[in-house]
Structure formats: C-alpha cells, structure tokens
Amino acid sequence: xxxxxxxxxxxxxxxxxxxxxxxxxxxxxxxxxxxxxxxxxxxxxxxxxxxxxxxxxxxxxxxxxxxxxxxxxxxxxxxxxxxxxxxxxxxxxxxxxxxxxxxxxxxxxxxxxxxxxxxxxxxxxxxxxxxxxxxxxxxxxxxxxxxxxxxxxxxxxxxxxxxxxxxxxxxxxxxxxxxxxxxxxxxxxxxxxxxxxxxxxxxxxxxxxxxxxxxxxxxxxxxxxxxxxxxxxxxxxxxxxxxxxxxxxxxxxxxxxxxxxxxxxxxxxxxxxxxxxxxxxxxxxxxxxxxxxxxxxxxxxxxxxxxxxxxxxxxxxxxxxxxxxxxxxxxxxxxxxxxxxxx
Amino acid sequence: xxxxxxxxxxxxxxxxxxxxxxxxxxxxxxxxxxxxxxxxxxxxxxxxxxxxxxxxxxxxxxxxxxxxxxxxxxxxxxxxxxxxxxxxxxxxxxxxxxxxxxxxxxxxxxxxxxxxxxxxxxxxxxxxxxxxxxxxxxxxxxxxxxxxxxxxxxxxxxxxxxxxxxxxxxxxxxxxxxxxxxxxxxxxxxxxxxxxxxxxxxxxxxxxxxxxxxxxxxxxxxxxxxxxxxxxxxxxxxxxxxxxxxxxxxxxxxxxxxxxxxxxxxxxxxxxxxxxxxxxxxxxxxxxxxxxxxxxxxxxxxxxxxxxxxxxxxxxxxxxxxxxxxxxxxxxxxxxxxxxxxx
DNA sequence: GTTAGCACTCGACCTAGATGAGTGCTAACC
DNA sequence: GGTTAGCACTCATCTAGGTCGAGTGCTAAC
Numbered sequence: 015x016x017x018x019x020x021x022x023x024x025x026x027x028x029x030x031x032x033x034x035x036x037x038x039x040x041x042x043x044x045x046x047x048x049x050x051x052x053x054x055x056x057x058x059x060x061x062x063x064x065x066x067x068x069x070x071x072x073x074x075x076x077x078x079x080x081x082x083x084x085x086x087x088x089x090x091x092x093x094x095x096x097x098x099x100x101x102x103x104x105x106x107x108x109x110x111x112x113x114x115x116x117x118x119x120x121x122x123x124x125x126x127x128x129x130x131x132x133x134x135x136x137x138x139x140x141x142x143x144x145x146x147x148x149x150x151x152x153x154x155x156x157x158x159x160x161x162x163x164x165x166x167x168x169x170x171x172x173x174x175x176x177x178x179x180x181x182x183x184x185x186x187x188x189x190x191x192x193x194x195x196x197x198x199x200x201x202x203x204x205x206x207x208x209x210x211x212x213x214x215x216x217x218x219x220x221x222x223x224x225x226x227x228x229x230x231x232x233x234x235x236x237x238x239x240x241x242x243x244x245x246x247x248x249x250x251x252x253x254x255x256x257x258x259x260x261x262x263x264x265x266x267x268x269x270x271x272x273x274x275x276x277x278x279x280x281x282x283x284x285x286x287x288x289x290x291x292x293x294x295x296x297x298x299x300x301x302x303x304x305x306x307x308x309x310x311x312x313x314x315x316x317x318x319x320x321x322x323x324x325x326x327x328x329x330x331x332x333x334x335x336x337x338x339x340x341x342x343x344x345x346x347x348x349x350x351x352x353x354x355x356x357x
Numbered sequence: 358x359x360x361x362x363x364x365x366x367x368x369x370x371x372x373x374x375x376x377x378x379x380x381x382x383x384x385x386x387x388x389x390x391x392x393x394x395x396x397x398x399x400x401x402x403x404x405x406x407x408x409x410x411x412x413x414x415x416x417x418x419x420x421x422x423x424x425x426x427x428x429x430x431x432x433x434x435x436x437x438x439x440x441x442x443x444x445x446x447x448x449x450x451x452x453x454x455x456x457x458x459x460x461x462x463x464x465x466x467x468x469x470x471x472x473x474x475x476x477x478x479x480x481x482x483x484x485x486x487x488x489x490x491x492x493x494x495x496x497x498x499x500x501x502x503x504x505x506x507x508x509x510x511x512x513x514x515x516x517x518x519x520x521x522x523x524x525x526x527x528x529x530x531x532x533x534x535x536x537x538x539x540x541x542x543x544x545x546x547x548x549x550x551x552x553x554x555x556x557x558x559x560x561x562x563x564x565x566x567x568x569x570x571x572x573x574x575x576x577x578x579x580x581x582x583x584x585x586x587x588x589x590x591x592x593x594x595x596x597x598x599x600x601x602x603x604x605x606x607x608x609x610x611x612x613x614x615x616x617x618x619x620x621x622x623x624x625x626x627x628x629x630x631x632x633x634x635x636x637x638x639x640x641x642x643x644x645x646x647x648x649x650x651x652x653x654x655x656x657x658x659x660x661x662x663x664x665x666x667x668x669x670x671x672x673x674x675x676x677x678x679x680x681x682x683x684x685x686x687x688x689x690x691x692x693x694x695x696x697x698x699x700x
Numbered sequence: 701g702t703t704a705g706c707a708c709t710c711g712a713c714c715t716a717g718a719t720g721a722g723t724g725c726t727a728a729c730c
Numbered sequence: 731g732g733t734t735a736g737c738a739c740t741c742a743t744c745t746a747g748g749t750c751g752a753g754t755g756c757t758a759a760c
Contacts, residue, residue, distance in 0.1 A: 054734050055732085075739080170503070273591075273592075394702080394703090395702070418708085418752070
C-alpha cells in the first residue's frame with residue numbers, strides 16, 4: 015500500500031513527533047540522515063501521505079503530525095520491536111527479585127515501577143478471582159451479634175466481610191455449619207459457591223439445623239460475590255508533564271476518569287479477553303476524554319489462564335517502542351512469578 | 358486588638374475573596390450592605406489592616422486579598438460557626454444509614470462523600486491498628502512450602518500475609534504452635550505481639566517443639582508489623598477546578614505529593630495527637646508545595662481513643678465555615694458509628 | 701470622624717507590524 | 731520520470747505601543 019520511501023518518511027515523522035511534540039517539517043526530516051532526499055521531495059511525499067490520511071496539518075504553514083491512522087500504521091508495521099533495553103529489563107528483574115509477601119503489595123509495587131520507568135500512567139488490574147476456588151472458609155464471632163467471614167482462595171488471597179448473626183442461631187450450630195461448608199465446598203470455584211450452597215447443602219442442612227432460613231441469609235451475605243477486582247493506579251500525575259496536557263481543562267477530564275474505578279475496569283477488562291499486547295489509539299478508546307490518549311494493555315496469567323491486565327496510558331504521541339518492550343517483559347515475568355508462586 | 362469595624366471589614370474581604378478568588382476593592386465591600394461606610398472610609402481601614410499584616414495587595418492598583426495572618430484571624434475569631442447546613446447533615450446521615458459490611462468500604466466511601474460535598478480533596482486515615490489487640494491467629498497451608506497467616510484484630514479487621522514454611526516443620530507441630538498462640542496471645546495489643554512471643558512463649562515452645570529457630574523465624578514474619586495505616590484519597594482532581602491552580606506547574610507538585618502515601622501519613626498523623634478540629638493555613642503545612650493550601654483535619658475515635666483522622670485539603674481561599682461544619686458532623690457521626698459497631 | 705473628588709498606578713486587553721518556519725508550486729536538472 | 735532549487739505565500743508567534751478601567755492614596759470639605 016505504501017512505498018518503501020513513504021514508510022521511511024512516515025516512520026521519521028512519527029519518531030520526531032514523539033520526541034518533540036511539535037509538528038515536523040520537511041527540512042528536519044531531510045537533516046536526520048536516514049532519509050536521503052531533499053526537503054522538496056519529502057514535501058511531495060508528505061502531501062501524498064496526508065491525502066492518504068496518515069498525516070495531518072494543524073494549519074497551512076505548519077509541519078505535519080501523525081493522524082490516528084498514521085499512529086496505527088506505525089504501531090502495526092513500523093515500530094522497532096526491541097524487547098526492552100537491557101537496563102530496563104534489569105530494573106524489572108531487580109523488582110521481581112524483591113521479596114514481597116502479599117499479592118497486593120506485589121501488584122501495587124509493579125504499578126509504581128511501571129509508571130516510574132515509562133513516565134506515563136500505569137493501571138493494573140489485580141488477579142481476577144473468578145476462576146479461583148475456595149480453600150478455606152471461616153466465621154469468627156466478634157461479639158454476640160456480628161462475626162467476620164473469612165474466605166481464603168486457592169491462590170492465597172484472603173477476603174473478609176462483616177456479617178450479623180441472627181439471634182436465633184447458637185455458636186455450636188454455627189460451628190457445625192462452617193465445618194460442613196469446609197468439607198463440602200472446598201475446591202469449588204468461587205462463582206459457583208452460592209449455587210452449590212443451595213443445591214448440595216440445602217437439604218442436608220434443612221434436616222439438621224434449626225432456623226434454616228436465617229442461617230442461609232447470613233451465609234448468602236458471607237459468600238456475596240467477592241469478584242470486585244482491585245484496580246491499582248500509579249503515576250496519574252505524569253499526565254501533567256505531557257505538553258499536550260498543559261491545559262488544565264483537557265487534563266481534568268482524564269484525571270477524573272482515572273479516579274473512577276469502574277471506568278478503569280471497563281477499559282482494561284476487554285483486553286483480558288484477547289491475548290498478547292494490544293494498543294488502542296485515540297478514539298479507539300471509548301471515552302472521548304481519552305481521544306488524545308493511547309492505551310497499551312497486556313495480560314498476565316496464572317496457570318495458563320489470563321487473570322489480570324496491565325495498562326499504560328499516555329498521549330497518542332507515546333513512546334510505543336519503549337512501552338511495548340517494557341510491557342512485554344513485565345507481563346511475561348509477572349506470569350512466571352505468579353506461576354511459580356502458586357504452583 | 359482590632360476594632361469592631363476592622364473585624365467587619367476583614368470578615369467581608371475574606372468572605373468576598375473566598376467566593377470570587379479575586380482581589381476585593383473598597384467599593385464592592387461598601388456595596389455589600391453589611392458594612393455601611395463609604396469606600397473611602399473602608400480604604401483607610403484597609404490600609405491599616407494591611408499595615409497590621411492581615412491583608413496583602415498583589416499590586417498597587419488592585420484590591421486586597423487576605424494574608425495568611427488574615428485567614429488565621431478569620432478562622433480563629435470570625436468564621437461563622439454553624440454546625441453544617443441541614444441538607445449537608447442530611448447527606449451525611451443518609452450515608453451512615455447505608456449498610457456497608459467492611460470497614461475498608463466504609464472509610465473509602467466516607468472519603469468520597471466528603472470530597473463530593475466540599476469540592477475539595479479529602480484524605481482519610483484508616484483506623485490505627487496500634488491500640489487494637491489480637492482476636493485470632495491462623496496459619497493456613499497453601500502447599501507444602503507456603504502458608505497464609507491470617508490475623509484478626511479486636512475491631513474485626515483482617516490482615517494476611519504469605520509466609521514460607523521451613524521444610525523441617527511438620528503439620529502437627531504447626532497446629533500445636535498456632536493453638537498455643539491463640540490461647541496465650543489473644544487480647545494482647547498488636548504492637549506487643551512479637552515481644553510477648555519471645556518472652557512468654559519462647560521457653561515453653563523451646564521445650565516442646567523441635568526446630569525452634571526456624572519456627573520462630575516464620576512466626577516473626579507472620580506477625581510482622583501490620584501497622585501500615587491505610588490512606589484513602591478522594592477528589593484529588595478537585596484541585597484542578599480551583600482558579601489558583603489553573604497553572605499545571607503549580608498543581609503538579611501538589612498532586613505528586615498526594616500520590617505519596619508516606620507524605621499524607623505524616624501530614625495527617627500529627628493531627629491525631631491533638632483533639633478536635635485543626636486548621637493549618639498555607640505555610641503552616643510543612644511542605645512548600647502546600648504553601649497555597651489549607652488543610653483542615655479532624656479525628657475520629659473508637660472507644661474514646663482517637664484512632665484515625667480526616668483531612669480536607671483546598672486552597673487557602675477555602676470555604677472554612679462550610680468545611681468546618683461538615684467535618685464536625687462527619688467526625689462525630691463516624692465516631693458514633695464505629696463505637697456502635699465495635700461495642 | 702466621615703466622605704466626595706481627583707490624580708495616579710498598573711494589570712488586562714487590543715492592535716499592528718515584524719519574524720520565521722514551513723508549505724505548494726513551477727521550472728530546471730540529471 | 732524522478733529529483734531538486736527557487737520563490738511566493740501562509741500563518742502562528744512574538745513584541746511594542748496604546749487604550750481602558752478598576753482601584754488606590756491623598757486632600758479638602760462636610
């Protein structure tokens with residue numbers, strides 16, 4: 015579709031624009047050294063590239079900037095695919111060498127490392143508990159009316175919630191039920207817990223236990239969908255350092271969206287479906303506040319199954335090569351780490 | 358120190374400036390209605406107030422703005438102390454009527470309500486676990502090399518961390534130790550756990566248990582200081598709506614600091630020492646990035662003891678009356694709620 | 701003690717001209 | 731035919747000068 019020379023020129027323009035954030039003129043391309051044509055020739059090609067929709071011109075007498083289509087072509091065909099520089103790889107390796115003794119810490123820390131390395135905003139989705147199963151269930155009374163329900167998953171995550179104990183239920187009855195649950199529901203996937211509770215244990219419990227109704231209500235509450243996936247955000251303020259977001263009004267909308275957990279979830283969740291690294295440029299993100307942003311996402315897995323995702327948000331004028339490299343290494347290493355952790 | 362008229366005029370200037378964010382002239386004060394003097398008279402008083410250090414003039418031919426000292430006087434002597442409007446009180450009441458079944462959710466939600474009501478940034482310090490005691494301890498094996506240590510506190514908070522099991526230790530031994538811990542260490546304050554572990558249980562365990570060293574090392578890790586207080590932030594982007602922070606460079610430093618948990622901790626922690634509501638204006642905050650900000654803090658308690666604090670960060674030109682009212686009601690209600698919750 | 705009047709100050713805003721980076725087009729060159 | 735030098739043209743940015751008006755400080759009158 016594009017001639018070799020056009021690709022070279024497009025590549026040069028995107029490269030320059032990523033560095034300078036300013037419209038690129040034909041003369042500066044000519045001076046770069048890798049495109050050995052005069053400015054006039056380059057101008058002609060640039061006019062063609064603009065007609066084809068790969069470039070845009072802010073105004074008549076300015077240089078060109080890449081259009082969304084231009085970035086897309088750059089990402090798909092031109093971006094130098096180097097699997098992260100050695101210093102970066104080293105930083106990531108060093109990070110994973112640290113001993114972090116809780117999943118939460120690990121993910122949070124990873125988000126920080128990412129935003130520091132890239133100078134963009136990093137968004138991490140904690141591991142989806144959807145496919146994990148129950149390891150242990152416990153009800154711990156705090157006083158005679160409330161208790162803490164503790165759920166430990168097969169991956170070692172611990173969730174807890176407070177429940178109120180129906181006054182009719184005795185301590186011994188509760189213990190009986192908890193034991194029953196542990197013997198029957200261990201290794202059942204979390205999302206099936208509640209249906210199993212009714213189908214398998216319902217009858218048995220109804221026989222042995224008084225106040226079946228109240229008890230079930232309490233257990234229902236205790237096992238309430240814990241699938242609220244955690245979102246970790248880091249380096250949101252890096253947005254402010256980008257020249258395209260010097261204007262407070264523009265950046266406000268973006269930062270507002272970043273404060274909303276459900277929005278972030280929606281943005282990163284679809285990525286988990288696909289595999290590998292995905293790039294969404296400008297309006298390919300649904301929210302119009304992100305029209306001037308690009309989002310690069312990758313997934314990580316436990317046991318061969320994608321359970322969470324990593325995202326880097328920056329301006330469309332993003333250092334794609336660098337970010338792609340870093341994200342590749344990090345998602346691979348995170349997968350390896352977790353696989354090793356939870357055999 | 359100030360005449361009644363001077364106080365009236367100072368009050369009017371601060372009031373106006375809080376609303377408009379623009380230097381206040383003598384004419385607009387005169388037109389307000391509550392100060393029945395001509396602009397000329399007011400000008401004379403303003404000159405005096407400036408000499409006394411309560412007002413400042415951005416440049417010769419502009420109106421006056423309050424100095425830090427002016428704000429301080431306003432907050433200490435002039436601010437209309439109304440305990441939150443009825444609509445606001447209602448909103449807060451409605452919030453507490455909601456059923457939230459985990460401490461974490463409650464606090465996080467409270468932070469959101471606060472920032473929404475005030476349009477400033479709210480910072481909440483989760484309850485300090487320092488003075489809470491151990492309710493229950495558990496070690497749950499995940500595989501033959503790792504286990505999850507679960508600590509439940511007297512306030513129903515659940516902490517967990519992953520520990521590695523020394524290969525020499527058998528399951529039965531571990532159970533024995535956990536039972537011992539639960540019988541001996543329950544109701545011991547968390548911060549004393551580790552010392553008690555050594556002092557009270559050391560000898561006994563050394564007698565009964567083989568591989569004492571390795572075991573102790575594991576327990577040490579499991580009981581590792583969990584006192585990392587959680588910080589909840591909400592509405593950080595509200596800073597961007599303030600006209601004094603239209604400039605990205607100014608607001609960047611502030612938002613950067615807000616991303617650092619330790620900084621927030623340091624800022625709010627001292628407040629927990631004092632009692633009641635405190636106002637820190639401008640440079641009274643230690644960080645110079647906050648020189649143009651005011652921080653209003655309040656504490657909340659469990660069982661008569663201050664365990665956490667609430668902060669509202671805004672420009673020095675803050676709606677002190679409104680925020681003070683809201684914060685007063687919220688901290689009182691939060692205290693009541695928690696007291697009720699954890700009898 | 702209070703107020704009207706007035707000269708003065710100074711930032712905000714507008715306009716006009718200079719500057720220069722960059723373009724599109726044409727004609728000459730290889 | 732592809733490439734390039736030359737040139738007129740465009741247009742955002744910058745600067746300087748000028749107007750405007752809000753607000754002051756001072757003086758004199760009430």
